[in-house]
Amino acid sequence: MAAQAQDHSRVEVSVAPQPLRTALLDFGLQAGVNIDVSGAERCGPSRGVRGRLSLDAALSRLTLGTHCVASRVGVGAWRIVRLASPAPVVTRPVPAAPAALPTMLDEVVVTAARTDNLLLSRAPYGLSSLDGVMLERAGAxxxxxxxxxxxxxTVTNLGPGRDKVFIRGMADGPVAGQAQSLVGLYLDDVRLTYDAPDPALRLADIERVEVLRGPQGALYGAGSMGGVVQVVTRAPDLGGVYGRATIESALTSGGASSDAVELMINAPVLSDRLAVRLVGYDETVGGYVDDLALGLQNSGGMHRQGLRAAALWSVSPAWTLRAGFLAQTLDIDDSQYATLGGDARYARRRSLREPSRNDFDGVWGSVNGDLGWARLRASSSVQSHGLDARYDATPAAAMFGLAGTAALDQSDDLSASVHEIRLNGDRGARLSWSVGLFFSEYTHNRTVAVSDGQGGTAVLIQHRRDHVDEAALFGDAVYRLADHVKLTVGARLFRIGVEHSSETEGALERFAGDEALVDIAPRLVLEYDQGPFVFYALATEGYRGPGFNAGTLGDGGQQPARKVRSDEMVAGELGARFRLLNGRLRGRAAVFVANWSDIQSDRFDARGLPFTANLGDGRNSGIEGEMEWRLGGWTLDGHAVVNDPELTRPDPAFALGSDTRLPAVADFSVQAGLVHEARLARATVRSELRLGYVGPTDIALSPTSVGASAGYLTSRLGVNAEIGRWGVRASIDNLFDRSDDTFAFGNPFYASGDISTPQRPVTARLALTARF
Incomplete structure (x- = not known):
């Protein structure tokens, strides 16, 4: 919304009683002012306002009785703030925003950088934040x-519960195995992945999603070499009883239909002291691949069910306790790749189905408080993760002594506990500091079995157990060198211990061993914050611990080797953020370079069995940018990255032929979106067109197994309307019905060049939301 009106002008307005967020959007359009409504989700309903009033008086009446107020942040600009914060910890005040138009994304306080008062618009990092309400309106x-x-x-397209996540072109291969994830995925205080794929939690009732780019070893420890994605859920609200229900249906051209139900309920238990929030969902996503050999139509369907519960207890004005529980189950009836091409873009011939399952559950708790001389945050989480997947291994049947069909079944049982305590404080106006302790334990039990897939006795069963513990002491200091210049120095002293045991039934392949890594991961940031610009330079490091391979070793010193060396990434970045044209134009840009030594990558041996290889050393450099321009009810945004990942020193024990690419994401990608918000009768209507292009990608798994994605176009058109307590959303995905091969890997037992993972065909969606 444009903010052109003067603060003391009088305007004629007519806003009906409705949820405060939609009432403010309505008012902003009528009055021509800018209001940051990101905090209005937790406010009570508005009684509305009618008549010719000053802006201050109209906003006061709109927020009367909602437990929220409109706080002026500039000429013609306000931000909505709750009177009773759900987390009333005494913290250092957030700096006031400049006298410019605030936006939902720039003015949010981000937490992925492990600070409590950092506005995104002033963050000296490659950090982005997406508002949960915007994602909800777009159907994300x-x-x-x-x-x-x-x-x-970048997210691979193997299928829900099997995907990997990469940031800035740093990829270790498209399949998930024993190597720890390159990107740390977090839901509030819960680490979601270690060496498992993305559990594909549904983004239900989300406050925001933050993406922090580059190695984050000093802040997050092992397994965040590429960066961090943090999903922040909406906290329980002490202010009132309310809820939201959504039903959705979708039709896919040539595929099965889809549907989803989502419910959220918030309820105070003790007035102004204790509240709970429940979120549940049940979703079915129809498949769209036909298997002509097995006589299957629309295979690859998914059923996702989840429950999330959270409680918040305000012990005192300075202390709060939070606790939560999460459980989700994913059932996928088959994989979603195709093989026939041509006119049969969504068809294949296989000997066996390839179902998979992904079960995730966890509990967590945290305490926040003010000690006077410092602010304390302590958190603990415990989680378990179960994975089951089948591969059609028929082409390798003879290698296992089978005639006819063959199946590889892989079962993973993962458990983890993570504990952290952190103190933040200030020494005068120039120095702020933080220090903390971290400890985690992680156990991964894996069983791989090969059989005929028809119920016969397994001809190979391999068991392995890996136990990893990490302990760390970390801290940093931020010193103001001058009025606009800050220096941040931080480090993490850590120890990773690995214990491994494995055996293959009926063979002499047994091994037990342990390994440890002790090191320091530093972080250095220099920032210059002046007016509409923030310039920064940083250097940081990420790491993953050592490991072991089970089963048969390579001949003649070739991989797989028994021990897997730890890998390390050292990166540098120069960047800037800007807010121009009275806040209507904003964005960020950065150039980066990363050196990666002893790259760990999950691979397959000659029989198709998984192992982890050290590929050698690599490097990536690139440039990225994000921009948003607002004019009246129109918003145009664009995002792009160009990078050059390469293998600079291949490991001679695992040569990739003439391929010198890192295994690998696209060298470039670009996305753009055009959004229009308007008032139509009593409805607030938001329309969005989004286009994206992911460039060509090579997927090198071995000298004889190389796949490729020639690049693909993504598209979405959507309309969202809110009328009082009701909302309706309609959208179309893959507008041009493209079947381009996406970035994925299908099956290690079949030639990669014969496999494609096409985009989902054109899909129309319709959703209805009711707030109560």
């Missing part, structure tokens, strides 16, 4: 939708 439900709205984030 997973990280693939997030990747279409920020630069440098």
């Amino acid at each position: 439900t997973d990280l693939s939708d997030v990747a279409a709205r920020v630069s440098g984030l």
Whole structure:
């Protein structure tokens, strides 16, 4: 919304009683002012306002009785603030925004950088944040939708519960195995992945999603070499009882239909002291691949069910406790790749179905408080993750002594506990500091079995167990060198211990061993914050611990080797943020370079069995940018990244032939979106067109197994209307019905060049939301 009106002018307005967020949007359009409504989700309903009033008086009446107020942040600009914060910890005040138009994204306080008062608009990092309400209006439900709205984030397309996530072109291969994830995925205080694929949690009732780029070893420890994606859920609200229900249906051209139900309920238990929030969903996504050999139509369907519960207890004005529980189950009836091409873009011939399952559950708790001399945050989480997947291994049947069909079944049982305590404080106006302790334990039990897939006895069963513990002492200091210049120095002293045991039934392949890594991960940031610009330079490091391979070793010193060396990434970045034209134009740009040594990558041996290889050393450099321009009810945004990942020193024990690419994401990608918000009768209507292009990608798994994606176009058109307590959303995905091969890998037992993972055919969606 444009903010052109003067603060003391009188305007004629007519806003009906409705939820405060939609009432403010209505008022902003009528009065021509800018209001940051990102905090209005937790406010009570508005009684409306009618008549010719000053802006201050009209806003006062709109917010009367909602437990919220409109706080002026500039000429013609306000921000909505709750009177009773759900987390009333005494913290250092957030700096006031400049006298410019605030936006939902720039003015949010981000937490992925492990600070409590950092505005995104002043963040000296490659950090982006997407508002949860915006994602809800657009129908975004997973990280693939997030990747279409920020630069440098890549999600593979193996299928829900099997995907990997990469940032800034740093990829270790498209399949998930024993190597720890390159990107740390977090839901509030819960780490979602270690060496498992993305659990594909539905983005339901989300406050925001933050993407922090570059190695984050000093802040997050092992497994955040590429960056961090943090999903922040909406906290329980002490202010009132309310809820939201959504039903959705979708039709896919040539595929099965889809549907989803989502419910959120917020309820105070003790007035102004204790509240709970429940979120549940049940979703079915229809398949669209036909298997002509097995006589299957529309295979690859998914059923996702989830429940999330959270409680918030305000112990005192300075202390709060939060606790939560999460459980989700994903059932996928088959994989979603195709093989026939031509006129049969969504068809294949296989000997066996390839179902998979992904079960995730966890509990967590945290305490926040003010000690007077410092602010304390302590958190603990415990989680378990179960994975089951089948591959059609028929082409390798003879290698296992089978005639006819063969199946590889892989079962993973993962458990983890993570504990952290952190103190933040200030020494005068120039120095702020933080220090903390971290400890985690992680256990991964894996069983791989090969059989005929028809119920016969397994001809190979391999068991392995890996136990990893990490302990760390970390801290940083931020010193104001001058009025506009800050220096941040931080480090993490850590120890990673790995214990491994494995055996293959009926063979002499047994091994037990342990390994440890002790090191320091530093971080250095220099920033210059002046007026509409923030310039910064940073250097940081990420790491992953050592490991082991089970089963048969390579001949003649070739991989797989028994021990897997730890890898390390050292990166530098120069960047800037800007807010110009009275806040209507804003964005960020950065150039980056990263050196990666002893790259760990999950691969397959000659029989198709998984192992982890050290590929050698690599490097990536690139440039990225994000921009948003607002004019009246129109918003245009664009995001792009160009990078050059390469293998600079291949490991001679695992040569990739003439291929010198890192295994690998596209060298470039670009996305753009055009949004229009308007008032139509009693409805607030938001229309969006989004286009994106992901460039060509080579997927090198071995000298004889190389796949490629020639690049693909993504598209979405959507309309969202809010009328009082009701909302309706309609959208079309893949507008041009493209079947381009996406970035994925289908099956290690079949030639990669014969496999494609096409985009989902054109799909129309319709959703209805009711707030109560």
